[in-house]
């Protein structure tokens with residue numbers, strides 16, 4: 001059979017679509033939530049390329065198909081592989097370890113083996129759809145071994161890798177069993193992109209420590225090739241958010257939300273996947289203390305927390321959910337009134353329109369991760385505020401803190417500081433807030449997701465092809 005091959009291929013754990021069952025029980029595909037897809041789907045579409053990824057369902061044998069001008073090359077995973085490669089090695093070993101080990105990473109031999117098997121399957125699928133000399137852009141921590149496995153199969157390709165999450169300091173990385181193998185995996189790429197300069201430095205330092213290489217500046221020579229490691233801070237589709245924020249229906253929804261939540265109450269907002277890296281429990285605890293010490297009252301303010309369900313089969317996520325729900329219940333029981341509670345907690349996914357309506361309605365946006373590669377929610381909030389109103393409380397441990405200098409920066413581990421940040425944002429005068437928001441809006445408008453992708457692809461394009469087919 002004659003197969004089509006593509007000059008531009010995105011490789012990511014997940015395809016950019018989710019299978020949705022509607023009210024009539026019919027199945028169809030819809031764009032998935034999450035940072036990676038919000039950023040990348042428009043780019044793959046405009047390039048008319050291919051996307052290699054998993055559908056998200058175990059034992060799903062959906063054939064490859066085309067959607068919106070992108071060829072979707074499905075990679076099947078068995079139920080056991082989902083447990084071991086995805087929930088195990090990716091989300092219970094690498095994810096916590098790369099986020100400062102804020103939860104204890106677990107190490108299991110069978111997870112590591114499944115991770116390698118699945119990375120190899122992705123590499124084979126990619127090798128099959130990539131045209132001679134094609135550009136392949138690999139994404140994220142589920143596929144750290146893939147660049148090397150792919151280069152072994154197809155030395156003619158130009159391979160870029162982007163890590164969406166932080167890259168840990170040397171002391172943490174070296175805890176990983178077979179750590180040198182993971183490093184060699186990444187060194188199969190020509191260009192390795194990170195969210196922050198410090199992450200790129202951590203990576204280069206490791207190549208010296210574990211493989212005796214000699215990095216110079218942003219580059220390191222490896223097996224006769226040059227590998228570049230550099231920061232490319234990701235951003236959002238600013239005009240998409242701006243369009244939604246200008247939509248009269250979205251604006252009407254924002255006004256309705258404010259009315260429903262209680263007329264003149266100040267609205268504080270959190271929007272996150274329910275993940276232990278996002279500092280949701282720290283934020284709610286700080287809010288509880290502000291109520292307890294009388295800095296804010298239930299009549300004066302309300303906190304809305306949208307916590308999107310995520311990785312629900314992983315034990316640490318179930319425990320987090322229990323912690324958060326217990327704390328919300330405690331605060332509402334202690335400080336609430338009939339028909340008026342201080343914390344409105346939604347363990348639900350919301351539409352883009354509803355999210356933007358919430359951004360428009362919120363006086364203070366709380367983004368308080370313990371560690372976060374970038375954090376797109378912070379940038380979306382800024383992009384939505386065409387009125388130059390609102391305030392952003394932002395953890396200094398996010399990539400976004402490098403860029404959004406108009407935010408109220410906080411250390412989320414320090415509950416006193418968190419409380420000070422929230423109350424400063426609530427009490428700041430409108431002129432100061434406008435000035436801060438204006439600065440952040442300029443930054444976000446100048447560096448949107450297209451800018452990010454073009455910068456990465458331009459840098460990748462400058463790399464010479466290492467072999468001719």
Ligand code: GDG
Nearest residue numbers: 033034035038164308349350351352372373374375376377
């Ligand atoms: C990873 C890195 C990095 C959230 N809830 C709903 C919903 N969302 C959307 C947000 C935003 C995205 O999901 C979340 O992006 P974040 O950047 O905040 O966080 P992660 O999912 O952890 O993303 C992160 C990112 O990759 C990109 O590189 O910034 O550091 O951890 O776009 O709006 N969207 C909808 N309903 C929801 O309920 N529709």
